[in-house]
Amino acid sequence: MSDPPSSDPGSEGPKRRSRFEPLPPWVGPSTAVVHGGRRPDYNAGSVVPPIYQTSTFHWPADRSESSDRAEAYLYSRVRNPTVEVPTEVIRALEGGEDARLFGSGMGAITASVLSLLRSGDSVVALAGLYGGTTDFLTDHLPRFGVTVREVSDDAARDPVASVPPGTALVIVESPTNPLLRVHDLAQWAEAAHRAGALLLVDNTFATPINQNPLALGADLVVHSATKYLGGHSDLIAGAVVGSASLIQRIDAKSYLGAPLDPFAAFLLARGLKTLALRVARQNENGRRVAGAVRAHPAVARVHYPGWGSGEEEAVAARQMRGRGGMLSISLNGGAPAAERLLSSLRLVHPAASLGGVESLASVPRKTSHRHFTSEQLGERGIDEGLVRFSLGIEEPEDLVRDFTEALDRVTSP
Ligand SMILES: Cc1ncc(COP(=O)(O)O)c(C=O)c1O
Structure with a gap:
């Protein structure tokens, strides 16, 4: 595994959340999805987030990204105010320090996996993942010198035996796709960490309303936000949530995975309110x-x-x-x-x-x-x-x- 970059002028870090009105710590998820993306500075005081349908932002010659990080927007591939709204809601629902949204669930998964691995690494993946994820892992990673070991549902009953020492990344989905088998995420987190690996959980099927993998010890959670988070079969989106340092590694300069566009982000923010x-x-x-x-x-x-x-x-x-x-x-x-x-x-x-x-x-x-x-x-x-x-x-x-x-x-x- 490569080390996280020590400082990167293209990244925003968790400071972005300071724009949102903090919610009292006692609110439940039904309240958090309704009020979680509220900002005091919306145009004309609008209650609903405006759609900032712009690729770029006013950026005078004396502005520097590092000094104005918390205040300024430079370019929508890196950061856009509409996209930040569902990002904040999903981050809070999964209980992570930071989050990033992408133009699809596969965008979130490929950006995460490609950012965290290097040639020579090995991955352990449950056989019951979404077919596209398995396809990506087995078709593409070997070309970059990464080995992938698949674990059947039955073998997955013993996570410690399934994750050899030195594994870099473990990818699990529970319930599985399409047979809805259930795996013990706390045990998988322990086995991954004992082997020196990170645990990434695809929480698309369960949703953060039913299950929070980070609270069970996972390092990263991904979603096809196309599904329950959007909830109306009218958008394609993806999310990754985790610690600020891991999210920084995944999206330090916003080159991988392709970003979510502002209109899809608006629809996602709207859908999330009824999650x-x-x-x-x-x-x-x-x-x-x-x-x-x-x-x-x-x-x-x-x-x-x-x-x-x-x-x-x-x-x-x-x-x-x-x-x-x-x-x-x-x-x-x-x-x-x-x-x-x-x-x-x-x-x-x-x-x-x-x-x-x-x-x-x-x-x-x-x-x-x-x-x-x-x-x-x-x-x-x-x-x-x-x-x-x-x-x-x-x-x-x-x-x-x-x-x-x-x-x-x-x-x-
Ligand atoms: C569990 C799961 N993860 C990831 C994906 C990929 O998401 P997307 O289609 O948004 O790229 C899917 C898509 O069906 C899925 O079902």
Whole structure:
């Protein structure tokens, strides 16, 4: 691992947060998402953050970036007042010292990984990561002399044995994608640190409302903010949150990952205000639908956080405040049954992605894991009849009815 740069005139450091009105320490997440991005200096005193749709800012010849860091904006790739609003809200929700937003979740992940590693390093990655993350790690990192070791869900029960000494970075997702297996993040943090590695957790599925990996010992949290944080399937964004020194290493000069644009940042700030409300309903919808479909004759198995084993249930109860709105169903009838289910659902849209207000269904072999070989799919238990669902904020009864009727159609002749 390379050392952090000692001083860098292109970086802003945590000082940027001083622009925001501090919230009392006793507020809960529903309050923090509404008031967390408030600034006293918005144009004309507007309550809603204005969109600073500008690439550049007034910068007289006598201004120096290092002396005016907390006050001045130079260029929107480096820093933009609209982008700072959701950055601050997400930082506070995850409990990190600093955060950076990017133009996509993959932007956040690639910028983090590429900034932290050097040739000769080795990475340990859970096999149940988002397909794009696995693809990036295994396709690109070997070209830079970085080795990647994948750990299956079963092997991941023993984090100490999974992380050899000298590992530089460990990447974990819990619940996993798309089988919703639960891994003990505190144990993974301990194992990573014992081996001398940093632990990066993708918290997209759980959301900071249900789980805070930094509080469990992780060093960095990443999000596809495209999903629950934005919440309306209308933007692409990514986030990384951690200590000020790690964030500085990741985004010292804003060259990697590509920044979030001001309009998408405005939409993200707007979406974040209802995050806690949305996730509460999505937690309920996940629980209700998972329970309702479990015994249906078309269903071979329901994958839902905590249902993998008694041990997983105990870990989920310990580290999650809610189980989230994601579940997957393995159907008895394989690919034809999956096709029939998708075309029979009346409310649930067949579409990739997740975390929006509308329920979505996708076949991972055709969407999130479409770049995988049959061997990789088989190793991960992603069978032909597997359908992944992201439940929205609809009425629980309506979703239960839609699922039950559509599953009945799968089994009817
Ligand atoms: C868990 C997870 N992480 C990361 C990503 C990548 O995010 P984005 O699509 O915003 O680049 C995704 C996208 O589906 C995801 O599901």
